Structure formats: C-alpha cells, structure tokens
Amino acid sequence: MAEDTSYVIVGASLAGAKAAETLRAEGFAGPLVLIGAEDELPYERPPLSKDYLQGKAERDTIYVHPRPWYADNEVDLRLGAAVTGIDRAAHAVTLADGSRVEYGRLLLTTGSAPRRLPVEGAGLDGVLYLRSVDDSDRLRAAFTSGARIAVIGAGWIGLEAAAAARQAGADVTVLEVADLPLLRVLGPEAAEVFAALHRDHGVDLRFGVQVAAIAGEGGRVSGVRLADGSTVAADAVVVGIGIAPNVQLAREAGIDVDNGVRVDAALRSSDPDIYAAGDVASAFHPLLARHIRVEHWANALNQGPAAARAMLGQDVAYDRVPYFYTDQYDLGMEYSGYVEPDGYDRVVFRGDVAGREFIAFWLDGSSRVLAGMNVNVWDVTEPIQALVRAGRPVDPAALADPAADLESLAGS
Ligand SMILES: Cc1cc2nc3c(=O)[nH]c(=O)nc-3n(C[C@H](O)[C@H](O)[C@H](O)COP(=O)(O)OP(=O)(O)OC[C@H]3O[C@@H](n4cnc5c(N)ncnc54)[C@H](O)[C@@H]3O)c2cc1C
Known part of the structure; x- marks a missing residue:
C-alpha cells in the first residue's frame, strides 16, 4: 500500500485506538484518521460498571491513550463526528456534517449498543x-x-x-x-x-x-x-x-452482515478494502472453524491490532481463545473458551465451589475442554487456554483434582 493511501478507522473505540497504535508501530507513515461519534477520547468500558462506577477510579484512568498521544502520532482524531455512510465506489465515508473523508483502506470498529426495553414507560426519566x-x-x-x-x-x-x-x-x-x-x-x-x-x-x-x-x-x-x-x-x-452490533453502516453499504460485519480470519469483510474488529465483527475463527462475534474487552484489545496488521498486508489469522473477566464484590473471575448455549456435555469443578475459589471446566461428549472459568484462582489462564486449544480428551478426574498439574494436563 502506498504511503499516501489514507487509512480510516470508524469508531474511536478500544479496537479503533489500538488499531491506530499498531498501524504507527508497524511503520505506516501515511494519513491516518480515527473518527468517533462520542465526544470522548477512546476509552475502556469495563471500569464503567466497576471501579469508575463505584467512584474508586478517576475519569482519566479509563482512556486508551492520553490526549497528546494522537497528535504526537499524527492520528487525525475527529470526535463528536458520526459517520453516516460509506461510498464504496468512491472509497470515501460521509460524516453527519456532510463532509467526506477518502480512504484507501477502512476499518469498522463501531462496537455495539444496548438493546432498548420494548415496553410502555421505557422512556421515563430514571x-x-x-x-x-x-x-x-x-x-x-x-x-x-x-x-x-x-x-x-x-x-x-x-x-x-x-x-x-x-x-x-x-x-x-x-x-x-x-x-x-x-x-x-x-x-x-x-x-x-x-x-x-x-x-x-x-x-x-x-x-x-x-x-x-x-x-x-x-x-x-x-x-x-x-x-x-x-x-x-x-x-x-x-x-x-443485551447489546446489538452497530452494523447499519456496513449493511447500507452492501457489505455482508450476519450477526455482525462478516469478516474472514484476517478480519477482512466482503469488500477487500474494508475490515472490521471488536464487538461489531463476526469473524471466522480458525480454531472453532466458524464465525463468532465476541462482545468482550480482550477481543477488542487484540482484534484491532490484528486488523491493522492485515490492512498493512501482513499474513493474519486471528485465532485467540475468547477470553473475558468480571469483578463483582470480592469475586474475580476469568473465562476462556467458547460454548454455545447447551453446547456442552458436563461441567467439572476443581476446588472450593461453595467458598468461591475454584476452576470450572466445560467438556464436550469426548471430554475435550471447551472452556474454563477460574474464580478467585489466579495465574491459570495460560494452561486453561492451552487445554482449550489442544482440543484433546482429558481425564475429568484429573481435571477435578487440584493436585494434578494443569500445564501437564494441557501438554499431555
Ligand atoms: C459497562 C461495561 C462493562 C464491561 N465490562 C467488561 C468486562 O468486565 N470484561 C470484558 O471482557 N468486557 C467488558 N465489556 C465489554 C467491552 O467493553 C467491549 O467488548 C468493548 O468495549 C468493545 O470495544 P469496541 O472497540 O468493539 O467498541 P465500543 O467500545 O462499542 O466502541 C465503539 C465506538 O464506535 C462509535 N461509533 C459507532 N457508530 C459510529 C459511527 N457511525 N460513526 C462514528 N463512530 C461510531 C461509538 O460511539 C463507540 O464510541 C464491558 C462493556 C460495558 C459497556
């Protein structure tokens, strides 16, 4: 891609800001525009229901990069600017104020929006x-x-x-x-x-x-x-x-959309110059051999950079094991893997479930680990993801036994 080709990112989000960072880190020196509908700098959402909501974290801790980072890295950040259309033939996006921005390659990181309550009174204050x-x-x-x-x-x-x-x-x-x-x-x-x-x-x-x-x-x-x-x-x-992905732009532009913007393992859509990452992307996952849309922080964090590398022509196949976490009261949890509703055979617990200090494993009918969740147990994400990635049958009794080393089980 020529240096004077513009890279445009729609959605000044975690995925969008991380993609911009990667484009610069990988040496892209051409024009780079990051456009966001919100007035805020790109920010992380997990604290909004945790420390920030509880008044334990200040507002400036949620931003992906401090304000000067964008100018320092020659990222043309346009906030409070909603993109209203994609003109694929002209390779340009249209903004709500009627202006247009041309792109050589376009990344959609438009995320998702909460589903609205469809009942009478839902519009009341409060x-x-x-x-x-x-x-x-x-x-x-x-x-x-x-x-x-x-x-x-x-x-x-x-x-x-x-x-x-x-x-x-x-x-x-x-x-x-x-x-x-x-x-x-x-x-x-x-x-x-x-x-x-x-x-x-x-x-x-x-x-x-x-x-x-x-x-x-x-x-x-x-x-x-x-x-x-x-x-x-x-x-x-x-x-x-629940939430719904912000797919309107892609749909109106005639790009393939299913449960999100449908992209391949390189995060490229049905238009070879348009990519998608984060909550909005329904991406082909090589490990799972199907398209999945992941509505979690780590996916936005890692898919943005992966899309950026793919846009630069690098060989990319995004195959990270899906991961998310939650913190509620004194319970901290991490979950790795992917299980459809009712898509497992049994759950094996290791540790103290009543005391909320345990690991749960979801197994299929052949005792392969589909997912694992560690609750108030730490530093086990790597072996859990290795178990998921290995896709081999594991002895459920060994999984349940805290004395059996997880890394050995994953490697055996
Ligand atoms: C309160 C909260 C708590 C969360 N906690 C966790 C957690 O504990 N663990 C976890 O794994 N995940 C968590 N998540 C999920 C995680 O934050 C999301 O997966 C992540 O924010 C997705 O990032 P994204 O970059 O895909 O898009 P988003 O964060 O959704 O951002 C998309 C941006 O694009 C903008 N946009 C949309 N359309 C346009 C347009 N047409 N023009 C211009 N801009 C546009 C939007 O205004 C928005 O700013 C939480 C989410 C929320 C809301």
Whole structure:
C-alpha cells in the first residue's frame, strides 16, 4: 500500500485506538484518521460498571491513550463526528456534517449498543442503560444509600451494576426472565454460583419474571410492573438486556452482515478494502472453524491490532481463545473458551465451589475442554487456554483434582 493511501478507522473505540497504535508501530507513515461519534477520547468500558462506577477510579484512568498521544502520532482524531455512510465506489465515508473523508483502506470498529426495553414507560426519566461513560455517571448518581434500584436482566452488565448499587448501600432487586443469572453463557451448574453471590450480598433476585411495563409518576419512573400484575417499586431502573452490533453502516453499504460485519480470519469483510474488529465483527475463527462475534474487552484489545496488521498486508489469522473477566464484590473471575448455549456435555469443578475459589471446566461428549472459568484462582489462564486449544480428551478426574498439574494436563 502506498504511503499516501489514507487509512480510516470508524469508531474511536478500544479496537479503533489500538488499531491506530499498531498501524504507527508497524511503520505506516501515511494519513491516518480515527473518527468517533462520542465526544470522548477512546476509552475502556469495563471500569464503567466497576471501579469508575463505584467512584474508586478517576475519569482519566479509563482512556486508551492520553490526549497528546494522537497528535504526537499524527492520528487525525475527529470526535463528536458520526459517520453516516460509506461510498464504496468512491472509497470515501460521509460524516453527519456532510463532509467526506477518502480512504484507501477502512476499518469498522463501531462496537455495539444496548438493546432498548420494548415496553410502555421505557422512556421515563430514571430508566437507565450502561454503555458510555455518561451512562456510568448517571448510574453513579442514582446509586445512593437507601435508593431502590431495579435491575432488569441478570447478565454481566446487570449483575455488575447490581453489585455496584449494593456497595453504594442501595436496595437492589434483579428481575430476570430465565431461572438463573447468566444461564445462556454458563449453564445451570456455574450460574448458581452467581445467584448465591448476589443473594449473600442482599440482592433480591427474582427469576422467571416478565417485565410488562415501567410505571411512573410525573414523567419519572416509580417502579417495574410485572406480567403477574405485581409492581416492584423503584427510584431508578437499570436495563441490561443485551447489546446489538452497530452494523447499519456496513449493511447500507452492501457489505455482508450476519450477526455482525462478516469478516474472514484476517478480519477482512466482503469488500477487500474494508475490515472490521471488536464487538461489531463476526469473524471466522480458525480454531472453532466458524464465525463468532465476541462482545468482550480482550477481543477488542487484540482484534484491532490484528486488523491493522492485515490492512498493512501482513499474513493474519486471528485465532485467540475468547477470553473475558468480571469483578463483582470480592469475586474475580476469568473465562476462556467458547460454548454455545447447551453446547456442552458436563461441567467439572476443581476446588472450593461453595467458598468461591475454584476452576470450572466445560467438556464436550469426548471430554475435550471447551472452556474454563477460574474464580478467585489466579495465574491459570495460560494452561486453561492451552487445554482449550489442544482440543484433546482429558481425564475429568484429573481435571477435578487440584493436585494434578494443569500445564501437564494441557501438554499431555
Ligand atoms: C459497562 C461495561 C462493562 C464491561 N465490562 C467488561 C468486562 O468486565 N470484561 C470484558 O471482557 N468486557 C467488558 N465489556 C465489554 C467491552 O467493553 C467491549 O467488548 C468493548 O468495549 C468493545 O470495544 P469496541 O472497540 O468493539 O467498541 P465500543 O467500545 O462499542 O466502541 C465503539 C465506538 O464506535 C462509535 N461509533 C459507532 N457508530 C459510529 C459511527 N457511525 N460513526 C462514528 N463512530 C461510531 C461509538 O460511539 C463507540 O464510541 C464491558 C462493556 C460495558 C459497556
């Protein structure tokens, strides 16, 4: 690619900022434009439901790079600038103000957005979502001692918000349509651990409930009405019912989209000059031999740089084992692997499950490790990922035995 070819990144996100960093680190000296709809510098989202939300981390700790980094590295950072269209024939993107930016190669890191609650009253004041730093500020203001907080959805965002609210002294009720939290991700065996965790911290967990409407008074939320006719009184409602990838630009431009922007293992879309990375990308994963879309921090962190290298013409096959983590109260967890809902045969536990210090392994019918989750046990991510990557049958009894060395099991 000639030096005067412009590289344009849409989405001033973690994936986008990391891609820009890699392009420069790999020696790309041509024009580089990073465009973001938000007014903020690219930032990390995990603290927004953890330390930042709890007031334990300052705002300047969340940024991917400090402000001067962009000018120092000749990255033309355009914030508060939404891209409204991709003109593939002209190799240009259009911005909301009508201006155009030409590209030789384009990277989409547009991420995802929270699904909105589709019920009456969802537009009332005090119905809150958690994606941006401003959202986190709104939650923090609502989480006061004695406030009644209803959380709709017991996924990662809902549970982390519930933990932060409890730690601020709020009374918290979690409303979930399934029979356990995180059921689709973890299955019943391990999901129970998170139910117990929140119950032990005084959260009122209500499973198998359907939200019918948000009740309000004078334009402000007063509670959540359930399908059984009862109402849960609330001063604020946090909605965490999942996210959807921001694929509009790609779809309107006629690029292949399925559950995200469909890309190959080199993160290249159906248009050879357009790439995608992070939450928005549905990428072919060589290890799993299928397309997956991963909505987690490590994927954005690593796919951005991988896409940058591919855009520079390097040979790239993104095959990292999917990884994510959570922190709730005094529980820290890391999860490596990928399991479809109900896509496993059995779960093997090693360690003290009741004491929340253990590793869980998800196995298929041939005793191959599909995923592993370490809870309050550290420095085991590498052997767990090696077990997943090896794809060989492992003796379940040895997996369950804390005396059996994980590295040896992965290597054997
Ligand atoms: C509160 C919270 C807590 C989280 N905690 C964890 C955690 O503990 N562990 C974990 O593994 N993951 C966590 N995640 C997930 C992780 O943060 C995401 O996977 C990651 O942020 C995805 O990064 P991304 O670069 O793909 O896009 P995003 O972070 O979604 O950013 C995309 C950016 O693109 C911009 N954009 C979109 N469309 C346009 C357009 N047309 N023009 C210009 N700009 C556009 C958006 O405004 C946004 O700024 C958390 C997420 C949230 C919200």
